[in-house]
Amino acid sequence: MNEAYIIGAGQSPFGSYPDETYLSLFETAFDSALESAPAAFSPDAIDEAYLGTLGVGGRQIGLSAPAVTEHVGLHGIPTTRVENACAASGFALRQAVTAVRSGMVDIALAGGYEVMTDTSSDHTRWWLGVSGETEWERMSGTTFAGVYAQMASAHIGAYDTTIEDLSRVAVKNHANGAKNPKAHLGFECTLEDAMNAPSVADPLNLYHCCPTTDGASAVLVASEDAARELGETSMRVAGAGASSGRVGLFQRETLTGIPASIRAGEAAYEEAGIGPEEIDLAEVHDCFAIAELLAYEDLGFCERGEAATLLREGVTDPDGDLPTNTSGGLKSKGHPIGATGTGQVVELFEQFHGTASVQIDDLQYALAHNVGGSGGGTTVHIFEREEVSA
Amino acid sequence: MRGIDAASVYVPRARLSTDEIVEAWGHSTAAGVETKAVPAADEDAITMAIAAGARLFEDCDVDRSALDRLAIASTTPPVAEGDFASRVVRALGLPRSVGQSVHTNHTAAAAEAIDAALHASGRVLVLATDCPRGDPAESDHPLGAGAAALLIDDDAVIAVRDGTWYADESPGIRFRTDDAIDSLGITTYERNAMSTALSQAVSALNKGDETIDAAAIHQPNGSLPYRLARSLPIDNAAVSAGLVADRIGDAGAATVPIGLLAALAAATDDAQTVAAFFGGGTAAAFACEVADAQRSIDVAGLSDLDTGVSISYTHYLRRRDHLKGREVGGGGANVSLPTWRESLDARYRLIAGKCPECGAVSFPPRGACQSCHARVEFESVPANRTGKIVALATIGQGGAPPEFARYQQRDGAYGAAIVELPAGDGSIRLPGQLTDADLEHASVGDRVTASIRRIYEQEGVPRYGVKFVPDGNGEEIA
Numbered sequence: 001m002n003e004a005y006i007i008g009a010g011q012s013p014f015g016s017y018p019d020e021t022y023l024s025l026f027e028t029a030f031d032s033a034l035e036s037a038p039a040a041f042s043p044d045a046i047d048e049a050y051l052g053t054l055g056v057g058g059r060q061i062g063l064s065a066p067a068v069t070e071h072v073g074l075h076g077i078p079t080t081r082v083e084n085a086c087a088a089s090g091f092a093l094r095q096a097v098t099a100v101r102s103g104m105v106d107i108a109l110a111g112g113y114e115v116m117t118d119t120s121s122d123h124t125r126w127w128l129g130v131s132g133e134t135e136w137e138r139m140s141g142t143t144f145a146g147v148y149a150q151m152a153s154a155h156i157g158a159y160d161t162t163i164e165d166l167s168r169v170a171v172k173n174h175a176n177g178a179k180n181p182k183a184h185l186g187f188e189c190t191l192e193d194a195m196n197a198p199s200v201a202d203p204l205n206l207y208h209c210c211p212t213t214d215g216a217s218a219v220l221v222a223s224e225d226a227a228r229e230l231g232e233t234s235m236r237v238a239g240a241g242a243s244s245g246r247v248g249l250f251q252r253e254t255l256t257g258i259p260a261s262i263r264a265g266e267a268a269y270e271e272a273g274i275g276p277e278e279i280d281l282a283e284v285h286d287c288f289a290i291a292e293l294l295a296y297e298d299l300g301f302c303e304r305g306e307a308a309t310l311l312r313e314g315v316t317d318p319d320g321d322l323p324t325n326t327s328g329g330l331k332s333k334g335h336p337i338g339a340t341g342t343g344q345v346v347e348l349f350e351q352f353h354g355t356a357s358v359q360i361d362d363l364q365y366a367l368a369h370n371v372g373g374s375g376g377g378t379t380v381h382i383f384e385r386e387e388v389s390a
Numbered sequence: 391m392r393g394i395d396a397a398s399v400y401v402p403r404a405r406l407s408t409d410e411i412v413e414a415w416g417h418s419t420a421a422g423v424e425t426k427a428v429p430a431a432d433e434d435a436i437t438m439a440i441a442a443g444a445r446l447f448e449d450c451d452v453d454r455s456a457l458d459r460l461a462i463a464s465t466t467p468p469v470a471e472g473d474f475a476s477r478v479v480r481a482l483g484l485p486r487s488v489g490q491s492v493h494t495n496h497t498a499a500a501a502e503a504i505d506a507a508l509h510a511s512g513r514v515l516v517l518a519t520d521c522p523r524g525d526p527a528e529s530d531h532p533l534g535a536g537a538a539a540l541l542i543d544d545d546a547v548i549a550v551r552d553g554t555w556y557a558d559e560s561p562g563i564r565f566r567t568d569d570a571i572d573s574l575g576i577t578t579y580e581r582n583a584m585s586t587a588l589s590q591a592v593s594a595l596n597k598g599d600e601t602i603d604a605a606a607i608h609q610p611n612g613s614l615p616y617r618l619a620r621s622l623p624i625d626n627a628a629v630s631a632g633l634v635a636d637r638i639g640d641a642g643a644a645t646v647p648i649g650l651l652a653a654l655a656a657a658t659d660d661a662q663t664v665a666a667f668f669g670g671g672t673a674a675a676f677a678c679e680v681a682d683a684q685r686s687i688d689v690a691g692l693s694d695l696d697t698g699v700s701i702s703y704t705h706y707l708r709r710r711d712h713l714k715g716r717e718v719g720g721g722g723a724n725v726s727l728p729t730w731r732e733s734l735d736a737r738y739r740l741i742a743g744k745c746p747e748c749g750a751v752s753f754p755p756r757g758a759c760q761s762c763h764a765r766v767e768f769e770s771v772p773a774n775r776t777g778k779i780v781a782l783a784t785i786g787q788g789g790a791p792p793e794f795a796r797y798q799q800r801d802g803a804y805g806a807a808i809v810e811l812p813a814g815d816g817s818i819r820l821p822g823q824l825t826d827a828d829l830e831h832a833s834v835g836d837r838v839t840a841s842i843r844r845i846y847e848q849e850g851v852p853r854y855g856v857k858f859v860p861d862g863n864g865e866e867i868a
Contacts, residue, residue, distance in 0.1 A: 140821035149783030202784035
């Protein structure tokens with residue numbers, strides 16, 4: 001198997017940009033990725049593209065991915081749109097890595113885009129639940145906030161997890177996001193703010209939920225030969241794990257974890273030949289505060305039921321042993337659905353290159369965890385630092 | 391002799407005190423009505439009929455597969471034209487070959503249904519169900535809701551003598567050309583017409599001048615039946631025995647049947663009980679007496695008459711759609727009607743699938759086994775209708791998908807739960823809304839029972855399915 005390396009990664013600012021389009025946002029992300037790549041890199045070298053989007057708003061239901069690559073001048077290259085809800089670009093990255101590792105291509109583009117804030121509130125409400133299980137889950141009156149609130153209720157019922165812990169996730173991630181110039185909600189919040197926000201789907205309040213966001217992200221994946229030729233081998237894809245699960249929460253064996261995340265994590269660790277204790281930094285899918293706590297447990301950062309303790313002890317703070325969501329996470333950085341998975345990789349790329357807004361030193365392994373819906377599909381990618389060969 | 395062999399009553403949980411109406415309007419037309427029953431925003435004539443029918447099958451041990459006919463009476467079928475009896479047949483799991491008739495158009499519709507049942511052969515289920523609405527300033531004041539189920543059969547516990555009828559054109563008393571009941575309010579004319587018709591029907595029934603011990607008389611409010619009884623050989627104590635409008639209001643075509651069942655449940659073995667209907671210019675009367683003193687009629691659900699929870703008048707107006715919010719656009723989730731219909735056994739009767747390989751139970755019973763993931767032919771097993779909440783979210787304003795936004799406007803925040811129900815040797819989980827719930831007291835671990843309610847409406851077609859009612863909802867009215 002060929003090795004795959006990340007040789008460039010960039011994103012548009014995440015936020016509310018109603019005057020932008022999915023094409024213009026992706027163009028910004030793509031340019032940013034090119035800028036981060038070695039000077040010798042030419043976009044003409046891109047062989048194939050995999051782009052994730054849910055397509056919120058229904059603005060271009062068919063063929064939006066080729067529209068994007070043509071828009072940025074990647075004329076004629078094969079482009080595939082990947083749709084796995086909020087994990088669309090995590091899976092797009094997986095496709096790009098697979099294409100490179102198989103030897104089919106030398107350079108693949110992975111990315112994603114989403115425009116969410118330019119539609120009416122009614123229209124937005126309709127789209128917010130489309131990746132839940134439709135026939136039963138949605139027909140019980142839930143959108144995603146409701147389903148994650150159900151998971152929170154089950155976790156609070158089963159373990160020593162409190163609503164205050166959910167609020168602590170918001171405080172930590174906002175503290176990080178406040179330093180990230182590309183974050184959507186780049187401000188700090190106090191525990192009091194995060195405890196007293198209006199209810200969205202009890203037990204979740206507004207500060208326990210990520211925003212709806214416009215944005216795009218792009219990641220360049222290269223084969224070992226191509227990466228070495230460009231002299232950019234600092235970020236190797238050490239493990240690529242992914243798994244599917246029942247789309248409806250009610251159909252899964254547990255309500256207090258996401259089985260697809262557990263399996264995706266195990267696969268990634270196995271391929272990387274490491275265990276969770278060797279991870280130095282993680283970007284996890286905190287679409288709702290409870291999701292970050294579930295991720296700690298699903299990815300083996302702690303024992304089942306111990307997530308709140310891990311958080312309270314500061315282990316996942318920037319100065320802790322396992323800084324998590326230094327970008328601000330989905331909560332503060334934002335969650336432009338299709339752009340989120342590769343957006344996480346942008347943060348890790350910057351960390352590997354020492355340019356992150358909340359910089360973590362001495363990185364060896366970093367992990368990105370991207371969940372579709374409430375757990376219908378998860379990708380986990382582990383990246384390893386390799387010294388740049390001169 | 392043919393008659394009533396088993397019976398049940400269902401009354402919605404919420405009550406509105408007439409005092410609230412007086413406070414709002416300065417007066418009330420609900421004479422003699424202390425409280426009235428208010429259907430939830432997800433209840434209608436179909437769901438109440440199902441609730442009453444389900445009680446009959448579950449609490450009275452009636453075999454639903456042995457029914458020959460279904461006769462439904464209601465002045466408020468949820469759709470002016472469309473599926474009504476067929477929905478009840480599916481939801482109650484009645485034989486698809488069951489004969490059906492729907493009786494509507496006036497408040498004596500249940501007399502037609504009972505008469506049809508008495509003249510038919512075999513076991514007939516009569517369902518009287520109603521939730522009329524009126525002009526909130528006036529005609530709406532006494533209007534309540536409720537449903538009754540009567541199993542009519544040969545050799546019944548309660549013998550019912552053939553109905554006697556009297557018809558004369560007497561328009562303007564109660565009529566409806568749109569959603570709201572109207573009356574011209576020509577008081578003396580109306581009262582005379584009702585008295586004449588009722589006395590003609592009752593006297594035809596009562597040839598031997600037997601004493602009438604209890605009577606459920608047409609009761610558009612709580613005091614008129616006493617007035618109407620003055621021209622009948624029925625004293626006030628007998629009227630009182632069959633009066634329910636004082637507690638549940640005027641439940642349209644269901645009021646007299648519910649009153650009759652309340653009177654029968656309290657009657658002595660040798661009592662003569664009369665049901666006297668009036669509606670649309672027609673009066674009908676039936677005489678009931680205990681045929682078999684060894685067996686007693688145990689009417690399921692009668693405690694609903696004296697329990698419930700009070701709601702405010704503003705909540706009432708929202709609930710009954712008198713205070714209308716904006717329609718929320720954006721469209722509903724696209725579950726096609728054919729797909730919905732395919733799932734009706736699961737939605738109504740909680741039919742799950744047992745895996746022949748590993749024995750685990752999957753819900754809905756489709757696709758690979760949810761436990762061993764084998765592709766199998768599931769063996770159908772009905773899940774228990776009572777189980778517990780294992781996860782719960784409360785969906786507040788703005789958190790509902792557009793197709794539930796109107797429902798939320800009408801009834802406020804709702805609980806969206808995952809419920810675990812025993813099924814086969816295992817259990818199933820399914821998502822379901824809580825209804826008739828005190829959300830501030832609902833939590834993971836609570837016991838809940840399935841109830842068929844209106845789920846949502848798409849493209850003008852209401853869809854029905856299972857929701858869950860937390861146990862302990864039979865509170866006394868404070």
